[in-house]
Amino acid sequence: MSHDTIIVGGGIGGLITGALLAAKDRRSVLVLEKENAVGGRVMSFGGHHGSPSAEEYRNTLRGAANVRIVHTEPGLDEIVDDHKIFDRFILDPGWHTVGATNRNRFSLLAKALGKSIPVAPQIGFYFDSGAGFVDLKDVSATWPEASRREHRRVAAERVAISPAESARYDHIDLLSYVNMVTEDQLVRDYYLWLGRFVLALNDPTEGSAGEFIRTNNMPVAAGMHLSHGGGNGEVCRGFKTIADVFAEIIRENGGEIRTGAAVRQVLLDRNRATGVEVEGPAGPERIDAETVIVNLPMDAVGKVVPIESFPAELRERIGKLYSAVGMTGFIGVKELIEPDRPTGVFLVDPLPQHIPLKGGDAWLAFEQTTALDPTRRVGAAEGHYLQTWTVLHAKGEATDDDLLRRISDAHLEFFRSRYPGWDDNVEWAIFTQADRIYGAAPAPGIGGDRRPPVQHPLVSNLFFTGDTVTQTDVGTNGAAHGAILCANAVAGRDFLPLLPDYLR
Ligand SMILES: Cc1cc2nc3c(=O)[nH]c(=O)nc-3n(C[C@H](O)[C@H](O)[C@H](O)COP(=O)(O)OP(=O)(O)OC[C@H]3O[C@@H](n4cnc5c(N)ncnc54)[C@H](O)[C@@H]3O)c2cc1C
Incomplete structure (x- = not known):
């Protein structure tokens, strides 16, 4: 079976992009995942996910989820x-x-x-x-x-900041933001410890105020x-459920998912991606495709895409992630x-x-x-x-x-x-x-508009997805956002209206 779109990596970023392209853009999608199961960092173990031995558990954790x-x-x-x-x-x-x-x-x-x-x-x-x-x-x-x-005043002002307006604060550290919005030390301390928790960064000079605002405002917008x-x-039943559901959508729409298929490199011919070279049972195998999408975290992208293919400014940004x-x-x-x-x-x-x-x-x-x-x-x-x-x-x-x-x-x-x-x-x-x-810490200087783009600036049919590309959230929600923005770029369409305003 031939596929027009290859996705390197079956983390939720790759699977959500693949599901959108298969279901909504009628693309023939092939996902190549190096591990024995899809999911990447949302692997789950036990029950219907299977009962690994101690050694299998240790190895799978290391391989799939770092x-x-x-x-x-x-x-x-x-x-x-x-x-x-x-x-x-x-x-x-x-x-x-x-x-x-x-x-x-x-x-x-x-x-x-x-x-x-x-x-x-x-x-x-x-x-x-x-x-x-x-x-x-x-x-x-x-x-x-x-x-x-x-406290009520500061919270009300923060809630009134729209996701678009919050981008102003992306490169402002949490400490400077909190010190600027209030002189009340009790209120400052409250937001500083909450920030350490929600941003998963201990040092308030390292957390991005823009990410803090969005992470706090999203549940409020959802009525939570x-x-x-x-x-x-x-x-429910483990975060791997996310991967299983989007993998199922890919398969139901004619796509294929191969596990145990480590991609060695994305093949480039000047400014075109022509396919990938994947480890096969009988040695390296070449698979051609019109479009290639890479789901590796961007600071690891050099493992499959020659890093010198990126412009110098982007190489520098990737190096800082x-x-x-x-x-x-x-x-x-x-x-x-x-x-x-x-x-x-x-x-x-x-x-x-x-x-x-x-x-x-x-x-x-x-x-x-x-x-x-x-x-x-x-x-x-x-x-x-x-x-x-x-x-x-x-x-x-x-x-x-x-x-x-x-x-x-x-x-x-x-x-x-x-x-x-x-x-x-x-x-x-x-x-x-x-x-x-x-994958990318929600920190000033590396988040927001400084995250790597979803499309290679010089190789127009090579795209990137997951939680380290352009998107405005953290973790699984961020990977899903990056995945939709990637599918938009590939298809030349806008899938964000599938979601309510506060998630676009
Ligand atoms: C312990 C832990 C706790 C977390 N806590 C939270 C949380 O509380 N809330 C939250 O929202 N998020 C959390 N996250 C983050 C969340 O899991 C990730 O943001 C999300 O799963 C990232 O998905 P991704 O597709 O971008 O990347 P990944 O899941 O990393 O997917 C990349 C995929 O590419 C595959 N791959 C790599 N190289 C190759 C190759 N050469 N060929 C083929 N395939 C390849 C990998 O095996 C992997 O499957 C946590 C993550 C971990 C590990």
Whole structure:
């Protein structure tokens, strides 16, 4: 079968672009994915996703999601074989959550294409700065009246900023923005710790105010709220569901998806892409195509596209890209630790051990995933798991194994000291380090209009998709936005009207 459009990489960026082109532009799409399954960073394990051995799990995490296991208790073999976690639970490579719950970009796009990606809402957001958890909406309850008024004023002004207007703030750091909008220190501190959490960047001089404004305004535009519910949510049965749904759309529209098909290079003939060279069972195979779309993160694009084919200015921008990185944990427990707040997100800032990181001491976020999203438990499985998260700095911290061990110990120590009976309740723990939480950190200088374009400036039939290309969001929502903008460029059409205004 011949295909006119080849997509290199089956992450959600490649799959959403492919689904739009197959379903709405009647293109014959071929997706080539190097791993044994599609999904990239939204891999899921367990239940209907399959039960890998400890070794397969470790290798798949590393290969598909750039995630490595840094510490487990007990050993990983025992967790997989004796605790049978993949027969009991569905786990992602790390804690994923998506803004605006089921009114996010990929769920609404799937709906427009006749499919469903249900999302379980987080309800309740609890913050602890040392004195116990307080509901986010009550954090300001003990503030002086003037500060509470100022908080409402700053929030109202921010909500009034449209997505287009927010671009003005893309290259302004969060600290400068917060200091400019208010002189009230309580309000400043509130937005600074919230910013560390939503941008996955600890240092407020590194977070982009434009991204902060959009990330906060999107759930509001969707009618959602972090405390009251739906500000964030978990894709039911694991985030891999996103990849499965868009892969299904591609196949139903005549497309093909090949896994275990690593592309060696995109073939260029001067200013035209002519196809790709892919690893085949009998050696390298050449596949011709009229259009080639690359889903690799742009700072890794040189693995398949000669970097010297890009103009110097774009090469420089690609060279400056860096990711938001972090450490995530999965902890198996017999009983919920917060049975009265099962769907909440809990943020402890700072961790009591005061572990210094660039931009401030380490913090801990956690949720009771199987209570929030009961579809993560397989059949009548007993027990639950929690997910934990600490943000790190891309340069240095993520590769410091001693530091990662201190942080994972601090996560467990927090639960031990806060929840009586913890040692009898906890069954297993896996801590992972993720090299790319957000492929391009939401930072001034590399976000907004400085993200690489969806079309090669000199090779007009070579395109790029995913969370590191031109788009105005982070993570999965950002990958979906980049994917739609890429499909627009390929097809010469506008697919954004498939989504409501606030997501375009
Ligand atoms: C631990 C973790 C936590 C996260 N938390 C969140 C969160 O809370 N909220 C959120 O919205 N997002 C989160 N994200 C980010 C989100 O998962 C990504 O933004 C999104 O999945 C990116 O999709 P993508 O298609 O752009 O890239 P990728 O998923 O990286 O896809 C690239 C694909 O290309 C394939 N590939 C690479 N080289 C080749 C080759 N030579 N030939 C063929 N195929 C190739 C890869 O295997 C991969 O499948 C998290 C990510 C991780 C890892």
